[in-house]
Amino acid sequence: MTITAAGTNIRPLAPGQRARLLVGDIDGGAPRLVHESANSALEAPNWTPDGRWLVFNQDGLLLRIAAAARYGDGGPGPEVIDTGGITDANNDHVVSPDGRTLYLSAGDGHIHAVPSGGGPARQVTDERLPGPFRHFLHGVSPDGRTLAYVGVEPHGGDEWGYRNIFTAPAAGGPGTRLTDGPAPADGPEFTPDGDWIWFNSEHGAAAPGHAQLFRMRPDGSGLTQVTSDERVNWFPHVSPDGRHVLYISFPPGTQGHPADRNVVLRLIGTDGGGRRDLLAFFGGQGSLNVNSWAPDSRRFAYVDYPTG
Numbered sequence: 272m273t274i275t276a277a278g279t280n281i282r283p284l285a286p287g288q289r290a291r292l293l294v295g296d297i298d299g300g301a302p303r304l305v306h307e308s309a310n311s312a313l314e315a316p317n318w319t320p321d322g323r324w325l326v327f328n329q330d331g332l333l334l335r336i337a338a339a340a341r342y343g344d345g346g347p348g349p350e351v352i353d354t355g356g357i358t359d360a361n362n363d364h365v366v367s368p369d370g371r372t373l374y375l376s377a378g379d380g381h382i383h384a385v386p387s388g389g390g391p392a393r394q395v396t397d398e399r400l401p402g403p404f405r406h407f408l409h410g411v412s413p414d415g416r417t418l419a420y421v422g423v424e425p426h427g428g429d430e431w432g433y434r435n436i437f438t439a440p441a442a443g444g445p446g447t448r449l450t451d452g453p454a455p456a457d458g459p460e461f462t463p464d465g466d467w468i469w470f471n472s473e474h475g476a477a478a479p480g481h482a483q484l485f486r487m488r489p490d491g492s493g494l495t496q497v498t499s500d501e502r503v504n505w506f507p508h509v510s511p512d513g514r515h516v517l518y519i520s521f522p523p524g525t526q527g528h529p530a531d532r533n534v535v536l537r538l539i540g541t542d543g544g545g546r547r548d549l550l551a552f553f554g555g556q557g558s559l560n561v562n563s564w565a566p567d568s569r570r571f572a573y574v575d576y577p578t579g
Contacts (some may be wrong), residue, residue, distance in 0.1 A: 278464075280331030280359040280378060282312040282557070288578045291325060291556075292316060292336070295550055296570050297538055298516065302550070304342040304537040305572070306349060312530075314557030315362035318565045320370040322495035325563075325572050326352070331359040333375060338565070338572075354385050355392030363407045363558045366552070367415050367441070374418060374441070380405035382420060384441070386476075396420075397445050399522075403430075406446075406527035407435075409561060410460035410468065416441055417489070419459035419468055422448070436470055438489065449491035450474075455482070458506040460562055462513060462541070465489065469497075469516065484518060499545040502535075506559050509541065510568040516541055517571055519559045530556035531576060553577055 278456045281422045284290060290312045292303040305325065306313070313329040316344070327349075334349040352373065354360060359378030366373055366387065373385050374395065380403060395418065401511040403425065410419035411470065413504045417438050426432025434455040450456050456472040468489055471482045475496070484498040498504050503521040505528045510517070520535045528564045532555040537548045552558075552575040563572040 276419065278332040278358045278360075280361060282314070282330075282452065282530075284309065284312055284576070285569050285578060286448075286470070290314075290329075290489075291575050291577065292325065292572065293575065294338070294565075295536070296550065297517075299571065305338075306336055306342055312574075312576065313377075315320045315364065315560040316563045316574065317364065317366050318370060318563055318570075318572055319556075320566060322566045325375065326364070327367060327574070328360050328362050328364060328375075328517070329363075329570055331357075331378075333360055333364060333373065334421030337369075346458050352385070352387075352476070353389030355390060356384070357383060357385075357392050361407070362557050363409060363420075365408060365411050365418075365561055367411055368413055369415060371461050372415075372441075374408055374411060376406060376408045376420075382408045382418060382439075384408045393443075395441065395443050396439055397443070399446065406439075407457075409458050409470075412461045412489070413442065413465045413478055414446075414465055417461075419461060421445075421459065422446065425454075435565055448489065449489075456485075458510060458560075459481075461489070462509045463511055464513060466536060467493075469509055471507065474503055478500050478524075480524070484516070504537075506570075508559070508562040508564060510564050511566055512568040513541060514568065515539070517559070517564070528555075528556055528560075534558065 291307040292305045299505040317326040333352040336349040365377040382395045405423040422435040433451040437446040454474040459470040503525040507518045536550045
């Protein structure tokens with residue numbers, strides 16, 4: 272059933288610009304267009320564990336569309352997921368490993384849980400003092416018990432002052448700090464075996480904004496830098512079979528992960544080797560913020576934002 276709702280977190284597109292939801296393949300071939308919008312940006316697809324749906328955000332709402340859809344073939348379009356009155360969701364959301372729960376970050380700075388088919392929302396994260404403190408979700412452990420997120424703490428008058436990695440129980444409760452420093456960190460995700468958390472960080476960077484990929488144990492030990500190149504690398508996503516890492520790479524000198532840049536989707540092995548460039552397009556923010564691997568570890572979903 273399609274639910275009609277009005278969102279309150281709208282990202283406009285430039286005149287003539289489109290947001291296109293696509294499915295790519297690590298073996299190459301032309302991407303398949305699933306859906307597109309010329310009204311406002313759609314962002315951050317997740318692929319559900321059963322392989323049936325792509326979940327994405329648009330205008331502060333979560334929507335889903337059949338993963339097998341092909342734009343223009345006359346099939347059903349996206350349907351809004353009831354998120355219990357939350358209308359300001361952002362592009363940080365994940366699906367639980369059993370497919371039963373959607374976890375999302377909202378405008379109140381907290382992480383919430385809703386049934387995957389829609390329903391009442393449950394606040395997961397606790398108030399953290401001194402505030403304000405904001406939670407941006409990125410990962411869930413393979414047993415479904417732990418969430419990994421970015422905690423944003425104001426510092427020195429900057430509302431984005433410190434950005435560190437935390438975990439928290441999916442059932443609710445206080446968070447645990449894994450990194451503690453001024454170097455911005457983002458995008459934490461568990462490996463399918465639960466042994467590592469991958470993320471991007473400016474730890475040790477010679478220039479501001481020069482993020483690279485790292486991994487560490489779920490208790491914060493064993494910090495290891497995986498990539499080291501001139502580009503700005505964000506949002507590592509480990510494939511369900513544990514063999515590949517897909518990430519988005521920005522041009523040298525990029526600050527943060529902005530929209531409307533010429534970006535590259537890259538693939539490496541979990542040992543950091545075998546780097547391949549899969550796709551180059553106009554995008555950035557919203558293109559690959561969260562894990563979008565298909566269960567087959569071959570296909571993945573992403574968003575581009577062409578102009579003209």
